[in-house]
Amino acid sequence: MRTLTVELGERSYPIYIGQGLLQNIASFFEKHQITKKSPLFIITDTHVAPHYLNDVETNLHKAGYTVISAVVESGEQSKSLAVYEQMMTKAIEAGLDRSSTVIALGGGVVGDLAGFVAATYMRGVRFVQIPTTILAHDSSVGGKVAVNHPLAKNMIGVFHQPVMVLYDTSTLQTLPIREVRAGLAEMVKHGLIWDEAFARWCDQHAEDLLALDPETLAYGLEKGCSIKAQIVSRDERENDLRAILNLGHTLGHAIEATAGYGEFLHGEAISIGMAGAALLAVQLGADPSLYTETKRILERFGLPTVMPKHLDTDQVMNAMMHDKKFKEGNMVYIVPKAIGQVYIDTNMKVSAVRNMVERLKEGDIHV
Amino acid sequence: MRTLTVELGERSYPIYIGQGLLQNIASFFEKHQITKKSPLFIITDTHVAPHYLNDVETNLHKAGYTVISAVVESGEQSKSLAVYEQMMTKAIEAGLDRSSTVIALGGGVVGDLAGFVAATYMRGVRFVQIPTTILAHDSSVGGKVAVNHPLAKNMIGVFHQPVMVLYDTSTLQTLPIREVRAGLAEMVKHGLIWDEAFARWCDQHAEDLLALDPETLAYGLEKGCSIKAQIVSRDERENDLRAILNLGHTLGHAIEATAGYGEFLHGEAISIGMAGAALLAVQLGADPSLYTETKRILERFGLPTVMPKHLDTDQVMNAMMHDKKFKEGNMVYIVPKAIGQVYIDTNMKVSAVRNMVERLKEGDIHV
Known part of the structure; x- marks a missing residue:
């Protein structure tokens, strides 16, 4: 496993890169003191969910985490205010609180959407990036999160740094x-x-x-x-x-x-x-x-x-x-x-x- | 005029309290180095606009500022994602850029809405609060900005500190x-x-x-x-x-x-x-x-x-x-x-x- 740190003072965070990291996902969450008392909220998409969602949920569940998840349509159209609002509704209904963590399981679209949810739910909760595309090696670093406006991309967003990035390179093998x-x-x-x-x-x-x-x-x-x-x-x-x-x-x-x-x-x-x-x-x-x-x-x-x-x-x-x-x-x-x-x-x-x-x-x- | 500073390190900002401050609004903007090259965006409501919007626009305009404005319905129902999206559309169409400033002219609802627009437009632009209610003496201090979700108040928001608060107490005389x-x-x-x-x-x-x-x-x-x-x-x-x-x-x-x-x-x-x-x-x-x-x-x-x-x-x-x-x-x-x-x-x-x-x-x- 390769570990790289994004140096941002008190907002610094590690990027873990390696094959099969998702098999041990819970140990990374424990290492980063992510509480088991508050629900985790996984946001993923229709391309990624069939491959990895079940395993990720099961591994976290076994370790004692409560997990809820939302599967959005794959593609840029999910980076909309409408989908963002659906995620907020789901988070509220599931009882996410201020100690909860939002997890982006997917590519750049899922990362940007889930990141904006994390940044703005109750004025900000923790955020973990699990990129499953090569493109996301870019978008998962730097804390830019956003949704699109019909008139221009990424117009609605903030900076919100994740607590860690878990880059399991075996997920890339199924990419078209x-x-x-x-x-x-x-x-x-x-x-x-x-x-x-x-x-x-x-x-x-x-x-x-x-x-x-x-x-x-x-x-x-x-x-x-x-x-x-x-x-x-x-x-x-x-x-x-x-x-x-x-x-x-x-x-x-x-x-x-x-x-x-x-x-x-x-x-x-x-x-x-x-x-x-x-x-x-x-x-x-x-x-x-x-x-x-x-x-x-x-x-x-x-x-x-x-x-x-x-x-x-x-x-x-x-x-x-x-x-x-x-x-x-x-x-x-x-x-x-x-x-x-x-x-x-x-x-x-x-x-x-x-x-x-x-x-x-x-x-x-x-x- | 009374001046009070909210001490927040590099995000510290002054609150100016006094009668008739809006007559000299442009001088406060100049003092805080708010650029004349980028449009200002005033967000106000149907109760406040008839009393003060024209004067504020005129005073800023005379000093060389480009000003656009949006008047939302007075009341809590304007703190919605739908109205927020309308504000974003207006901002984009008017060519607001990263050096622009969003101005909240009104009470707590306008302050929270305009603040969330400022916090998330292009990942954050500057924000000035001009409270016109007594209630807003509370909400204009501290940088909490948000809109409501149908299931719970203030669920969608961030922290975004203003560059200044201009509290013209003569605006309070018209309050019901x-x-x-x-x-x-x-x-x-x-x-x-x-x-x-x-x-x-x-x-x-x-x-x-x-x-x-x-x-x-x-x-x-x-x-x-x-x-x-x-x-x-x-x-x-x-x-x-x-x-x-x-x-x-x-x-x-x-x-x-x-x-x-x-x-x-x-x-x-x-x-x-x-x-x-x-x-x-x-x-x-x-x-x-x-x-x-x-x-x-x-x-x-x-x-x-x-x-x-x-x-x-x-x-x-x-x-x-x-x-x-x-x-x-x-x-x-x-x-x-x-x-x-x-x-x-x-x-x-x-x-x-x-x-x-x-x-x-x-x-x-x-x-």
């Missing part, structure tokens, strides 16, 4: 390949923004990662989590540095919102967004290889890098304007400098972004 | 007498839990307070805010001490929920709750004068002290079980020891509370 690819997009992102050597390692190990080779995957997840943890430790509430984690996300979120949540997986949308950010960098004077290399690495993972032609550019731009990275009337954009380095442009011209979006619709871009 | 009485219930509560001398002062100055004598009122509000600030400074997140502020609230919330939000004003419900807590104390062995004195002081303010007979005791008890002061299966109850002193009973017998609720329905209780 499309989700594996999309999850690895965030892993590659961590290399692209912070660590050229790790970006190159991802490139070289693309096949083993896609094949879910346990050792390779565990290393990649630990490294990805650790990069994110370093950034979050320096800027928990995204006053400045943390914004670099949004590489590819301004455009990515706009693609998701315009296409309707569900058509693109988050990792696919940000892959297009990262290719777009590199293209923008080249338009602004960076070496053309920055774009071609970024594109090549993403495509090694079978990820999309071309803007879907059926999405209306005006709509996409409009969705970006509502994006929360939009600050004081200026457009904030994360732009790569080189593989492994990015900067935050707080004064990006909307026309330059629009131009990039239009160009990104072409399948074969000559830079 | 029933709201004046209800607001003074929280002022009396601050004496009952913490400061016998202040409780006696309230008793002696009941007539001047009810007549809204400016000097008497300003002193009472400052003292009430200051008691609350002292308690909140010692226990911001209600791990222990802060719970004493809930004197009368466990039963009070249950009365509000059972009667349907709106039949009783919050102050009226907690007045009954405080009389009930004193009766419970006497049942548990305190001197009978504790109940008769508490009842007498509350009645000096024209506040109710008898449990409404039409409320079903089972329903009231059930509402209390869902109350968030219910911890780890034991009933937590705030019980007076003497005028000016209370204790937190974390193991109160439900049968004793039920017995008190039944007795409290009698108009003339002999203790």
Whole structure:
């Protein structure tokens, strides 16, 4: 088992990564002094529940915990205020109290939803993340929790750090390949923004990662989590540095919102967004290889890098304007400098972004 | 002008109390470095808007601020997830960004709603409280913000401290007498839990307070805010001490929920709750004068002290079980020891509370 700590002063917490951790789930709960007097509330989804919910419930139950659970529809549409309200109703009816713990068993959607429930139930209860996707190696670190508003993603949320993250890598073996690819997009992102050597390692190990080779995957997840943890430790509430984690996300979120949540997986949308950010960098004077290399690495993972032609550019731009990275009337954009380095442009011209979006619709871009 | 600071380390903030402060509202915003580049969002209600919204908007506008506003229905029913979602929609459509400030112009309902909007819009923006009721001298201190769930009050919320509280006492002159009485219930509560001398002062100055004598009122509000600030400074997140502020609230919330939000004003419900807590104390062995004195002081303010007979005791008890002061299966109850002193009973017998609720329905209780 690998253990990694997210350093946040009194809100610091460990990430445990290893195969088969869920078999001993109760011992982790006991280690973290999670009370047996108050009910635990597991939130999971229709994809994950059939595989793991029963085992997790049984293991916790055997150790003396009272467990209630809710299974939401798999997919982004469950990150809504309506589903959030259903979770609150369930929590109240089951008698969750202030000493209860909410558990996210699933991917990013479940983590964000359950985290927002934990953050706001009775003004905040404890929260445990059990990610079951590769993508969630990103979202389970850093305490960002939220639901979507019909007009923009993640608009409704807070920061709420978990007490621990339990990353059982054996749960990843049942992931559909499309989700594996999309999850690895965030892993590659961590290399692209912070660590050229790790970006190159991802490139070289693309096949083993896609094949879910346990050792390779565990290393990649630990490294990805650790990069994110370093950034979050320096800027928990995204006053400045943390914004670099949004590489590819301004455009990515706009693609998701315009296409309707569900058509693109988050990792696919940000892959297009990262290719777009590199293209923008080249338009602004960076070496053309920055774009071609970024594109090549993403495509090694079978990820999309071309803007879907059926999405209306005006709509996409409009969705970006509502994006929360939009600050004081200026457009904030994360732009790569080189593989492994990015900067935050707080004064990006909307026309330059629009131009990039239009160009990104072409399948074969000559830079 | 009286200035009082709520000491909360880096989250400390001032409360300004005085007549006519809203005439100079913009100078307070400038003093607190609230940016003119991002829109301000005022949330107010149908009772307050006709009196003050136009002036506040005009004064801010003249100073160069962009201001948008939303007017919600006056009353507890606006503290709902549905109204909260409408506020979020308005904020997004108006282009509020992370540097924006949300302003609560109104009483406790508006403060709680606007505060929860501020706390969760884009994971938290700044928040200014402009209380226009006496009751809000309580709710504007301490950072508790929330909306109601149909099953229980204030179930959905977080802690989010304002950057300042602007208490213009001239706004209190237009309050209906029933709201004046209800607001003074929280002022009396601050004496009952913490400061016998202040409780006696309230008793002696009941007539001047009810007549809204400016000097008497300003002193009472400052003292009430200051008691609350002292308690909140010692226990911001209600791990222990802060719970004493809930004197009368466990039963009070249950009365509000059972009667349907709106039949009783919050102050009226907690007045009954405080009389009930004193009766419970006497049942548990305190001197009978504790109940008769508490009842007498509350009645000096024209506040109710008898449990409404039409409320079903089972329903009231059930509402209390869902109350968030219910911890780890034991009933937590705030019980007076003497005028000016209370204790937190974390193991109160439900049968004793039920017995008190039944007795409290009698108009003339002999203790």
